[in-house]
Amino acid sequence: MNTSFAPGRDIGARDTGHRSNRLLAALAPRDLEVLKPHLEPVALKRGQVLFEPGDDVVTTYFPCHRTMASLLIVTRDGREVEAATIGREGAVGGIVSEGHKPAYGRAVVQLPGDAYAISTSHLEAAKTGSPRFGDLFSRYADSLLAQMMQGVACNALHRVDERCARWLLAVHDRAGHGVIHLTHESLAEMLGVQRSTVTTVTGELQARGLIRTHRGRVEVVDRRGLERVACECYAAVEQHFATLLPEVAE
Structure with missing residues (x-):
């Protein structure tokens, strides 16, 4: 359709x-x-x-x-x-x-x-x-603020591979399928690191069988494995969102 x-x-x-x-x-x-x-x-x-x-x-x-x-x-x-x-x-x-x-x-x-x-x-x-409408959006604003706050801690405390896995999981959730159209340059900008760093990190994740990279796209092959690499930030943000907005969370 x-x-x-x-x-x-x-x-x-x-x-x-x-x-x-x-x-x-x-x-x-x-x-x-x-x-x-x-x-x-x-x-x-x-x-x-x-x-x-x-x-x-x-x-x-x-x-x-x-x-x-x-x-x-x-x-x-x-x-x-x-x-x-x-x-x-x-x-x-x-x-x-x-x-x-x-x-x-x-x-x-x-x-x-x-x-x-x-x-x-x-x-x-x-x-x-x-x-009731106002309350829904206030709770969403709180969950969005939590995502930003957790991101500050993540950028300061966690390794690039952990942050990269977290970001790929977040995008995978929203993309609805395993293939994410994304260049190394774009991912480097999102993470605030050099392109060469992203190339190294994605190469390591691919060598472990977690993702597969192509020209301009990344395919998530082993989501559970990627979750194990990701830092605690991914689960923390998801849990807070589900607690605040159970009617919105899947």
């Missing part, structure tokens, strides 16, 4: 529509009905920048299916490092802010695909009008 979105397509036309984003799927029917007229199906491209540091975040995106975006911290010399990974379990932009919403980092699409876009002002109005 073709699951691609058409611009302007009625969300109610497919019973899989909003359910392809788990945060939207967790909304009470009445709250979803409030949002539906303002949710616009969009197709996001790989490398598309959703907002830059300092931009007013006027649009919030709900990734669907296998779509994934990264929140990046950008240094003065142009280097980037990932602060958070967001897929169909969440939303990008405008989660808790009111009024002027300047972005602190850059949001970039890593895995292209479908998403829903909504004006952040409409999202804010809906949260204000429904305490």
